[in-house]
Amino acid sequence: xxxxxxxxxxxxxxxxxxxxxxxxxxxxxxxxxxxxxxxxxxxxxxxxxxxxxxxxxxxxxxxxxxxxxxxxxxxxxxxxxxxxxxxxxxxxxxxxxxxxxxxxxxxxxxxxxxxxxxxxxxxxxxxxxxxxxxxxxxxxxxxxxxxxxxxxxxxxxxxxxxxxxxxxxxxxxxxxxxxxxxxxxxxxxxxxxxxxxxxxxxxxxxxxxxxxxxxxxxxxxxxxxxxxxxxxxxxxxxxxxxxxxxxxxxxxxxxxxxxxxxxxxxxxxxxxxxxxxxxxxxxxxxxxxxxxxxxxxxxxxxxxxxxxxxxxxxxxxxxxxxxxxxxxxxxxxxxxxxxxxxxxxxxxxxxxxxxxxxxxxxxxxxxxxxxxxxxxxxxxxxxxxxxxxxxxxxxxxxxxxxxxxxxxxxxxxxxxxxxxxxxxxxxxxxxxxxxxxxxxxxxxxxxxxxxxxxxxxxxxxxxxxxxxxxxxxxxxxxxxxxxxxxxxxxxxxxxxxxxxxxxxxx
Numbered sequence: 001x002x003x004x005x006x007x008x009x010x011x012x013x014x015x016x017x018x019x020x021x022x023x024x025x026x027x028x029x030x031x032x033x034x035x036x037x038x039x040x041x042x043x044x045x046x047x048x049x050x051x052x053x054x055x056x057x058x059x060x061x062x063x064x065x066x067x068x069x070x071x072x073x074x075x076x077x078x079x080x081x082x083x084x085x086x087x088x089x090x091x092x093x094x095x096x097x098x099x100x101x102x103x104x105x106x107x108x109x110x111x112x113x114x115x116x117x118x119x120x121x122x123x124x125x126x127x128x129x130x131x132x133x134x135x136x137x138x139x140x141x142x143x144x145x146x147x148x149x150x151x152x153x154x155x156x157x158x159x160x161x162x163x164x165x166x167x168x169x170x171x172x173x174x175x176x177x178x179x180x181x182x183x184x185x186x187x188x189x190x191x192x193x194x195x196x197x198x199x200x201x202x203x204x205x206x207x208x209x210x211x212x213x214x215x216x217x218x219x220x221x222x223x224x225x226x227x228x229x230x231x232x233x234x235x236x237x238x239x240x241x242x243x244x245x246x247x248x249x250x251x252x253x254x255x256x257x258x259x260x261x262x263x264x265x266x267x268x269x270x271x272x273x274x275x276x277x278x279x280x281x282x283x284x285x286x287x288x289x290x291x292x293x294x295x296x297x298x299x300x301x302x303x304x305x306x307x308x309x310x311x312x313x314x315x316x317x318x319x320x321x322x323x324x325x326x327x328x329x330x331x332x333x334x335x336x337x338x339x340x341x342x343x344x345x346x347x348x349x350x351x352x353x354x355x356x357x358x359x360x361x362x363x364x365x366x367x368x369x370x371x372x373x374x375x376x377x378x379x380x381x382x383x384x385x386x387x388x389x390x391x392x393x394x395x396x397x398x399x400x401x402x403x404x405x406x407x408x409x410x411x412x413x414x415x416x417x418x419x420x421x422x423x424x425x426x427x428x429x430x431x432x433x434x435x436x437x438x439x440x441x442x443x444x445x446x447x448x449x450x451x452x453x454x455x456x457x458x459x460x461x462x463x464x465x466x467x468x469x470x471x472x473x474x475x476x477x478x479x480x481x482x483x484x485x486x487x488x489x490x491x492x493x494x495x496x497x498x499x500x501x502x503x504x505x506x
Contacts, residue, residue, distance in 0.1 A: 014044065014045060014046045014047055015036075015045055015046040015193055016046070016196075017036070017046050017047065017048050017049060017192050017193065017196065017216060018196065019049070019051065019055060019059070019213075019214055019215050019216060020196075020199050020203070020212070020213060020214035021055075021058050021059045021062050021213050021214075021215070022058070022062035022065075022066075022209055022210045022213070023203070023208075023209030023210060027049075028049035028051050028055065028216070031049050031050055031051060031052070032049075032050040033047035033048060033049055033050060034047070034048045034050060034189040034190075034218065035047060035048075036048050036103055036189070036190065036191070036192060036193065037103075037190075037338075037339060037376075038102055038103065038105075038327065039104070039105035039335070039336040039337065039338055039339065039375060039376045040102075040105055040324075040325035040326050040327050040335060040336055040372055040375045041325065041327070041372055041374060041375055042340065042372075042374030042375050042376060043374070045102065045103065045193075046103075046192070046193055048189040048190075048192045048216050049216050049217070050189070050216070050217050050218050050220070050221070051215055051216055051217040051221050052217065052220045052221060052224065053220065053224045055215055055217070055221070056184075056215060056217075056221055056224035056225055056228060057224070057228070059184045059213040059214075059215050060155055060184055060213075060225070060228045060230050060231060061230070062209075062210040062213050063155040063182035063183065063184055063210055063211070063212075063213055063230075064154070064155050064182070064230045065210055066182045066208060066209065066210030066211050067152075067154055067155060067181070067182045069208065070177070070180060070181075070182055070208060070211050071151075071152050071180040071181075073180070073208075075128050075129040075132055075178075075180070076129050078128060078177065078178050078180065079125075079126050079127070079128050079129055079178060081205050081206050081207055082122055082125050082126045082128075082174055082177075082178055082205070083126050084205040084206060085122060085174070085201060085202050085205035085207075086119060086122045086123060086126065088201040088204055088205055089115070089118075089119055089122065089198065089201055090119060092197075092201060093112070093115060095197070096111075096115055096166055096194060096197055096198065097111040097112050097115055098111075098327075099165070099193055099194040099197055100114065100115065100165050100166055100191075100194050101326045101327060101335075102193075102327055103165065103190075103191045103192075103193050103194060104162065104163070104165055104191050104194075104338065105290065105326055105335040105336040105337065105338065105376070106289060106290075106326060106335055107326050107331050107332065107333070107334070107335050108326065108331055109331065110288065110289050110335075111166075114164050114166060114167040114289075115166050115167065117167050117170075117458075117459075118166050118167040118169075118170030118171070119170070120458055120459040121167075121170045121171055121174055121175065121459040121477065122170060122174045123459065124174075124175065124459040124460055124477075124478075125174040125175040125177075125178040126178070128175070128178035128179060128482075131178075131179075131479070131482050132150045132179065132482070132486070133150075134147055134148035134149050134150055134488075135147065135148045136148075140492070143494055143495070144492060144493065144494045145492070145493045145494075146490065146491065146492050146493070147490070147491050147493075148488055148489065148490050148491075149488070149489040149490075149491065150179070150482070150486040150487075150488060150489075151180070151486060151487055151488075151489055152179050152180030152181045152485065152486060152487075153181055153232040153233050153256070153485060153486065153487055154181060154182070154230070154232040154233075155181070155182050155183070155184065155228075155230050155231050155232055156172075156176045156181045156182070156183050156184075156231070156232060156233045156234070156235070156485060157183070157184045157185075157186065157225045157231050157233070157234045157235070158172035158173055158176070158183065158184070158185045158186065158234075158235045158236075159186045159222060159225070159234065159235070159236045159237075159238070159246065160172070160185070160186070160187050160188060160195075160236075160237055160238075161188050161237050161238045162188040162190040162191045162292075162338055163289065163292045163293055163294075163338075163398075164293070165187070165188075165191040165193075165194035165195060166194050166195075166198055168237050169185055169187060169195055169198065170198070171235075171237070171463075171476050171477060171481075172185070172235045172476070173185055173212060175481050175482065175485060176233075176235075176485045177207070177211055177212060179482065179485040179486050180486075181232075181233075181485055182210065182211045182212070182213075183211065183212045183213065184213045184214075184215060184225065184231070185199070185212065185213070185214050185215070186215050186216070186217065186221060186222065186225060187214075187216070189216060189217070189218060190338055190339070191338075192216050195214060196214070199212060199214050222246075223249070226246065226249045226250045226253060226255070227249070227253045229253075231255060232255065232256065233255060233256040233257070233484065233485065234246065234250045234255050234256070234257045234258075234259075235257075235258050235476060235484075236257070236258070236259040236260065237260040237294075237476070238259075238260070238261065238262075239261060239262050239396070240261030240262040240396070240422070240468045240469065241261075242261075243259035243260060243261035243262075243470070243471050244259070244261070244468075244471055246259045246471070247259040247471035247472060248471075256474075256484065257471070257472050258470075258471075258472040258473075258474055258475060258476055258484055259470070259471040259472055260294070260463065260465055260469065260470055260475075260476060261294075261422075261465070261468055261469050261470060261471065262294060262396040262398070262422060262424075262468070262469065263294045263295065263296070263298075263396060263422045263423075263424035263425065263465070263469050264298055264299060264393075264394075264395075264396055264420045264421075264422045265285075265295060265296060265297050265298055265299070265422075265424055265425040265426060265427070265445070266297075266299045266300075266301055266413075266416070266417035266420070266426050266427075266443075266445075267282060267285060267297040267299065267300050267301070267426070267427045267428070267429065267449075267453060268300075268301045268303060268410070268413045268414075268417070268426075268427070268428040268429070268430075268439060269282075269300060269301070269302050269303065269306045269310055269428075269429050270303050270304075270306060270410070270428065270429065270430035270431075270432065270435055271303060271304045271305045271306045271309070272430055272431045272432055273306060273310075273429035273430055273431065274429070274431065274451075275309050275310055275313065276313070277429075277451070278310065278429040279310065279313045279314050279317050280317075281429070281451070281452070281453035282297060282300060282310075282314060282402070282429075282453055283314065283317045283318065283321070283380075284453055284454065285297030285427070285453030285454050286298065286300075286380075286400070286401075286402035287318065287321055287334055287380045287400045287402070288334075288454070290334055290335055290336065290337050290378070290399065290400050291337075291346075291397065291398060291399045291400040291401060292337060292338065292398055292399065293454075294424055294465075294469070295424060295425050295447070295454050295455070295456045296398075296454075297402070297425075297427065297453050297454065298396070298397060298401065298402065298403060299386070299393070299402070299403040299404075299405060299417075300314075300402060300403070300404050300405070301404075301405045301406075301407055301413040301416055301417065302404065302405070302406050302407070303407050303408070303409060303410055303412075303413050304407075304408060304409065307404070307406055311361065311382075311384070311404070314382065314402075315361055315362045315382060318362045318364075318380040318381075318382055318402075319362055319380070320333075321333045321334050321379070321380045322334070323335070323336075323364070323367050323369060323377050323378075323379050323380075324369050324372065324377075325369065325371070325372045325375060334379075334380065334400060336375045336376040336377050336378075337376050337377075337378055337399055337400075338376065339376055340376050342376070342398070342399070343376045343377070343378050343399075345399075346378055346397055346398070346399030346400075346401060347365045347378065349391065349392050349395060349397050349399075349401070350363075350365060350381055350383060350392065350401055351365075352390070352391045352392055353383045353386060353390055353391070353392035353393075353403070354383070356387075356390045356391065356392070357385070357387070357390075358383045358384065358385050358386045358387075358390060358392065358403075359383070359384045359385045360381065360382070360383050360384075361382050361383070361384045361404075362380060362381055362382040363379075363381055364378050364379025364380050364381040364400060364401075365378065365379070365381065367379040378399055378400055379400065380400050380402075381399075381400060381401045381402070382401075382402045382404060383401065383402070383403050383404065384404045385404070385405075385406065386403040386404060386405050387405070388405070388416055388419050393405070394420075394421075396422070410435055410438060410439065414438075414439060414442050414443055417443055417444070417445070418442075418443065418444045420444075420467075421467060421468045422465075422467060422468050422469045423444050423445045423446055423465060423466030423467035423468070423469045423470075424445060424446060424447060424465045424466070424469040424470075425445055425446070425447040425448070425449065425454070425455050425456070426439075426443045426444075426445035426447075426448055426449070426455075427448065427449030427450070427451075427452060427453055427454075427455055428440075428449070428450060428451075429451055429453075430450075430451070436450045444466060444467070445466060446463075446464035446465045446466040446469070446470070446475075447463070447464055447465075457477060457478070458477075459477055459478070460477075460478050461477060461478045462475035462476065462477050462478040462479070462480040462481065463475055463476045463477045463478075
């Protein structure tokens with residue numbers, strides 16, 4: 001054990017935030033820390049250690065040492081570990097959701113929905129004996145057979161964001177280890193506690209020592225993972241500038257990288273849309289999870305008369321959203337954002353839109369919550385008459401803010417959406433099959449919704465961001481993720497003999 005690590009002690013008023021290396025839980029000592037808040041209260045609930053190169057070396061070496069035995073473990077046995085893990089996660093669902101709510105600020109309903117999405121990824125990984133099947137062709141040439149094999153890469157790394165403390169890690173490590181790899185997980189320093197919990201459950205499921213390792217840290221930790229010679233692949237979810245850095249640095253050091261970035265998702269509302277359903281879906285898309293998700297519907301483009309039909313009801317719906325603490329039994333409709341600094345950034349972007357000529361028709365800035373005066377609250381906000389040259393239109397806000405742009409026709413709406421540098425998702429609300437087909441064919445985004453406000457895919461389909469929303473070629477989730485976490489081997493076979501079926505003779 002290294003000099004700056006000690007066995008975990010749990011006698012602090014703050015929640016412990018240990019690392020997990022080679023099957024041992026340890027506290028880091030003698031390192032800088034970063035505060036972990038309960039955003040509903042503005043209170044510090046833990047201190048995340050900022051580990052560095054030495055910690056990363058131990059974790060990667062542990063994973064590398066565990067890899068030979070784990071890759072030789074039959075796929076059905078690896079799947080059985082994940083079946084047990086899935087049962088433990090579901091058994092502890094309420095406890096996990098409470099942890100997500102406490103350190104992130106999601107409502108319990110949002111936390112539950114996100115954890116179930118994580119469970120779906122575990123379930124998908126449980127099918128790995130089928131997912132790893134290759135192709136065969138007998139008599140490719142005379143007496144020559146050919147087959148493909150999918151084999152694991154080695155040590156893989158996951159670097160995850162603050163906005164989904166359980167779900168996004170579960171996008172990564174279940175399938176990676178199911179495919180026979182070993183793994184080092186580095187969660188956001190803003191939300192490290194839920195990850196500790198879900199890794200503990202994987203340990204209880206019987207995962208061998210060293211197959212999954214958990215580290216905490218900031219840029220020094222990330223850079224050490226990106227450049228370590230024994231790391232083979234890196235999965236990342238976060239902002240676009242960081243995604244680009246992760247991709248460029250990782251690939252420059254010979255790693256396979258999938259780096260998911262930010263987004264600016266457009267929702268087009270046609271005049272013939274069913275407005276009550278559209279208002280409901282748009283409110284959820286824009287203000288669900290306090291807007292802190294890369295699939296948030298952050299810009300509504302109204303076409304023709306749709307604005308007059310939509311906006312009065314939408315503003316009424318936004319004003320009725322109850323904002324409050326999510327760590328109590330009586331749940332609000334929307335919780336806080338992650339930090340005071342982030343709240344202030346969101347408010348400043350709204351102010352920039354107003355300064356540049358947009359009109360705020362529902363203002364959630366300065367939200368005050370009785371009984372939680374120090375929480376990081378921002379109410380639902382709608383900004384009308386946004387133009388594509390405005391800062392508010394170009395930057396990812398990542399908060400409960402909906403931009404409204406107005407266009408005369410569908411061509412103008414698609415053109416406006418396609419000006420964005422991002423390309424995660426786009427949606428249209430209409431009763432016209434022709435308009436829907438035109439939209440899905442021409443709009444530049446990887447995930448499209450037709451009368452679906454948040455077209456986030458389930459575990460068996462890839463999460464297909466485009467342009468500045470994704471750096472790499474093989475996406476997270478689905479069959480592409482299986483390809484990402486494996487390498488293909490083609491075997492061509494011919495046996496010499498006097499004839500087919502001859503008995504071996506000396």
